Amino acid sequence: MIRRFSLTLILMITVAGLAACGGGPPAPATPTPEMPSSEPSPIPSPTGTVVDTAQATAPVAPEEEAATPTAVTATGTGEAITALQALERLKPLALDWQQDARLVMLANVRPGQEGRLLGVALGDPDVNEATPEGKGRNWALIAFSPSAQSAVALAMDGTQTDLAQEGALTDALVEGLSAPEMSALDLAQLDTGGLTDSDEIARRASEAGMGGETGIALLAPDGLGIGPLPPAEAGNEPPRIAYELFSADPSTQAFAFFDALTGQVVLDSNTP
Numbered sequence: 001m002i003r004r005f006s007l008t009l010i011l012m013i014t015v016a017g018l019a020a021c022g023g024g025p026p027a028p029a030t031p032t033p034e035m036p037s038s039e040p041s042p043i044p045s046p047t048g049t050v051v052d053t054a055q056a057t058a059p060v061a062p063e064e065e066a067a068t069p070t071a072v073t074a075t076g077t078g079e080a081i082t083a084l085q086a087l088e089r090l091k092p093l094a095l096d097w098q099q100d101a102r103l104v105m106l107a108n109v110r111p112g113q114e115g116r117l118l119g120v121a122l123g124d125p126d127v128n129e130a131t132p133e134g135k136g137r138n139w140a141l142i143a144f145s146p147s148a149q150s151a152v153a154l155a156m157d158g159t160q161t162d163l164a165q166e167g168a169l170t171d172a173l174v175e176g177l178s179a180p181e182m183s184a185l186d187l188a189q190l191d192t193g194g195l196t197d198s199d200e201i202a203r204r205a206s207e208a209g210m211g212g213e214t215g216i217a218l219l220a221p222d223g224l225g226i227g228p229l230p231p232a233e234a235g236n237e238p239p240r241i242a243y244e245l246f247s248a249d250p251s252t253q254a255f256a257f258f259d260a261l262t263g264q265v266v267l268d269s270n271t272p
Contacts, residue, residue, distance in 0.1 A: 015124060015167065016042055016233045022144075028066060029112075033268040039248055047058055048128045054233040058153060059115060067239070072179050078138060078156055079112070079137065080098075080132075080135040080136065080137050081136070081137075081139070082134055082135055082197045082198045082199050083106055083131075083134070083136075083197060083216065083217075083218045083219045083228070083243075084138070084192050084195060084197045084198070084199075085141065085200035086139035086141070086156065087103075087106055087107060087139075087141065087192055087218070088134065088150040088192060088193075090106070090139070091141075091187050091190075091192075092142060092187075093141075093154045093160070094143035094152070094187050095152060097142070097143065097145070097152055097154075097160070097265065098101040098145035098148050098150075099145070099188060100146055100147050100186065100188070101145050101187050101188075101217070102143060102144045102145070102146070102177060102182060102183075102185040102186050102187065102220070102223075103141070103143065103187055103190060103220055103241065104118075104142040104143060104144050104185075104192055104220055104223060104224065105117060105118075105141075105152065105217055105218070105219040105220070105224070105258070106139055106140070106141050106142075106219070107122065107128060107139070107140060107215070107216075107217035107218075107219075108128065108129045108130075108131050108136025108137070108138060108139050108140075108214065108215060108216070108217075108219040109124070109127055109129060109138055109139075109140045110127060110129055110138065111130070111138055111155075113126065113127045114153040114154070114155045114159065114161055115153050115161035115163065115168065116168075117140060117142055117144065117153060117168050118151075118163060118168040118169070118173070121169050121254075122215065122244060123215060123246040123247055123248060123255075125252075128215050128217075128246075128248065129215065129234060129248070130192075130213045130214060130215050130248035131198065131202070131214070131215050131216045132202075132213075133199035133202050133203075134170075134197070134199035134200070134201055134202030134203070134216055135198070135199060136173075136259075138156055139156055139180045140153055141153070142152065142154075142163070142223065143187065144169075144173075144174075144177040144223070146177070146182075149164075149174055149178070150162065150164045150169065151163040151164060151168075151169045151173075151177075161177075165241075165269055166215050167238065172224070172225060172245070173223070173224070176222065176223045176225055177220070177223040179222075179223075181222070182220065182222065182223050182240075184240045184241070185201045185220050185223065185240065185241065194261065195218075195260045195261060195262035196243075196258070196260055196261070196262070198216045198243065200216070200242045200263055200267070201216060201245065201258050201263060202216065202245075204258070204263060204265070205245050205256065205265075207228070208265065208268075209269075210245060210254070210256055210268075212247060212248075212252070212254075213247070213248040213249055214245050214246060214247055214248055215245070215246050215247075216230045216243055216244070216245050216246075217244050217246070217250045218241065218242075218243055218260060219241075219242060219243075219244060219245065220240065220241060220242075221238075221239070221240075221242050221257070222238075222240060227239075227242075227269055229242055229257050229259075230266050230267055231259075231264050231266065232262050232266050233263035233264075236255070238266075239257075239259040239260060239261065239266060241260040241261070242257050242259060242260050242266070243257065243258040243260055244256070244257055245257075245258065254269050254270055254271065255269050256268040257271075
């Protein structure tokens with residue numbers, strides 16, 4: 001009995017020693033709750049593919065509204081003069097540019113719009129200004145050089161715009177203005193004293209019932225591709241240089257052409 005008790009005691013001491021030394025079987029681990037991820041979980045897109053949450057919830061910037069062109073309202077502030085008075089002042093500038101410069105167009109424009117004359121129809125309210133009684137405050141001359149195959153717009157303040165560089169000079173214009181018969185437009189030989197002035201054209205237009213706010217331009221119809229115009233009288237040559245009288249009101253499209261030499265009307269849009 002004493003022996004059995006001794007064996008039991010030795011066994012208990014051995015087990016206790018093993019437990020103290022960590023040699024016993026490991027205690028079952030207590031489950032640790034899973035920590036939530038700091039990154040957002042992906043969500044399915046309507047198509048079934050997985051997209052990033054940040055992309056799905058990012059605000060969409062509204063489309064920028066299309067810019068509305070601002071109307072040009074600047075007006076000329078110089079002296080009100082006739083077309084031929086303006087031509088006499090601008091002709092030397094054209095000849096300084098090229099000695100073979102030819103007349104293409106002379107029109108009253110809004111300041112800074114000289115370079116757009118070839119790209120718009122006469123009467124555009126953003127480019128042209130009216131010429132009451134045939135007079136304007138900001139005439140601009142477009143001149144073409146056959147030798148340089150180029151054109152410029154010359155303003156009353158001396159501003160010069162290269163129209164070829166601006167992309168306003170087309171191949172058709174170069175061909176038309178380079179034709180030998182266009183030599184009648186050479187500014188070096190052009191006698192302005194033999195032309196009817198714009199104030200006289202305005203007076204005749206008023207007498208013919210062409211009223212309202214109008215503009216006037218002196219131009220080369222054949223070179224610009226709007227000719228030949230009808231001759232003033234049967235048997236005469238079509239005018240190489242003409243005045244176009246046009247409505248300054250964009251809601252109407254009335255126009256008339258006058259032979260710049262005789263001052264006679266050769267084409268009227270109001271005449272059947």
